[in-house]
Amino acid sequence: MTAPQPSLFGLRKTNRDFTNPETWGKNQFNTSFPASLCCYLNAKSIDANYLSVQNGKLGFTSLPISDLFGIDVESDDLYFAFEAQHTPYQKYVVGSLPRTDLVIQRESTGECLRGLEIKLTALPDHTTCNCLDQDYGSELVVRPDTIIYLACSIATSQINNLRINIPNLSISDWSDPREVLPHIKTIIESIYCLSDFLSKQQTPFLIQPIWKTKGKSPSLADQCLDVFVWSDAGFSYFISQIANISPRANHITRQTRTAIWLFKMLLDISLNGKFNHQKIIDHLSYNTKNDKAFASAGTITNPYMACSRLTNPIIAKSEIQNIILGGGRNLLSPERRFDAIIYNSPELFQ
Numbered sequence: 001m002t003a004p005q006p007s008l009f010g011l012r013k014t015n016r017d018f019t020n021p022e023t024w025g026k027n028q029f030n031t032s033f034p035a036s037l038c039c040y041l042n043a044k045s046i047d048a049n050y051l052s053v054q055n056g057k058l059g060f061t062s063l064p065i066s067d068l069f070g071i072d073v074e075s076d077d078l079y080f081a082f083e084a085q086h087t088p089y090q091k092y093v094v095g096s097l098p099r100t101d102l103v104i105q106r107e108s109t110g111e112c113l114r115g116l117e118i119k120l121t122a123l124p125d126h127t128t129c130n131c132l133d134q135d136y137g138s139e140l141v142v143r144p145d146t147i148i149y150l151a152c153s154i155a156t157s158q159i160n161n162l163r164i165n166i167p168n169l170s171i172s173d174w175s176d177p178r179e180v181l182p183h184i185k186t187i188i189e190s191i192y193c194l195s196d197f198l199s200k201q202q203t204p205f206l207i208q209p210i211w212k213t214k215g216k217s218p219s220l221a222d223q224c225l226d227v228f229v230w231s232d233a234g235f236s237y238f239i240s241q242i243a244n245i246s247p248r249a250n251h252i253t254r255q256t257r258t259a260i261w262l263f264k265m266l267l268d269i270s271l272n273g274k275f276n277h278q279k280i281i282d283h284l285s286y287n288t289k290n291d292k293a294f295a296s297a298g299t300i301t302n303p304y305m306a307c308s309r310l311t312n313p314i315i316a317k318s319e320i321q322n323i324i325l326g327g328g329r330n331l332l333s334p335e336r337r338f339d340a341i342i343y344n345s346p347e348l349f350q
Helices: 026-043 065-069 087-092 144-158 177-201 232-242 254-272 277-283 298-305 317-322 338-343
Strands: 048-054 057-063 078-084 100-106 112-118 121-123 140-142 204-213 220-231 294-296
Touching: 026 065, 026 078, 026 100, 026 112, 026 204, 026 220, 048 177, 048 232, 048 298, 057 065, 057 232, 065 112, 065 204, 087 112, 087 144, 112 144, 144 177, 144 204, 144 232, 144 254, 144 277, 177 232, 177 254, 204 232, 220 232, 220 317, 232 254, 232 298, 254 277, 254 294
Parallel strands: 048 220, 112 204, 121 204
Antiparallel strands: 048 057, 078 100, 100 112, 140 294, 204 220
16 A cells, blocks of 8 residues: 655645645745635635724625635646745736745636735744743734735736825835835825725735744644634724824834835836836835834734634644644654744753
């Protein structure tokens, strides 16, 4: 009898070969596993937690995985293209469209159904590990390409309404903080208003699975896995809330800069039909590195994500064997971090 080959639940048709050990490296596993986890939720008839805008505020609804993917999860036409371009967005950008973490396609036609960012996050993070379970939060680190995809996602449904919500400000040099700072309040309020305007047509945008440990320890909690999904409206709302509406002179935080980036991208789309993402990100740096758009600690994300399934994730650790299949666990190659080794070797200090 032939031994089962390494695989992940539900990922039948994909551009990744799970028999290849390289596919189980950190960067690939961190997007493959969440997609598989979503398929597993579907198989158990469990919806994802959906962070979307309702009545001008961020709220929770449930999201069937088929609605997340834009196609029946059981369809033979479902194809998972990782690290791919969501080509319908190409028309909005000058130059090459960056790749996103996961593009859901129809295999028969190659049609792109969803372009999804994925952030696999640990619960709790270092800022909440000493808190009560209900106060645990995950750090969310967002890359610049995520904001590019957010602008494109918004434009897809709001191309005819952007001028209503995105005013053409009298700024001659967007790279000069002195010119931009007087308009920060307008920029942030515009993004907030747009998120509310978008709420009737919002679509899934970012998948944020959580994996929960027992406090700071490396041991998984008994109930350790769940999936949260941000809509494009929900994530825009989040940006509007974490940006500093009254920044001090000549200092623009990463969060506020992200709001400026998003606003400028949408403004350019409204005026010209497209935007130069590389120019916006490189020129509107405000003396801060562009390696990431922003990061929000667990103390920041908890109030937005707090719910019973954040405190008590719906998937048990005993079920991981139903998701990682065919001995795939043996191909994992985790980082060998010196601080982790010391932390897990208490005998060194006896």
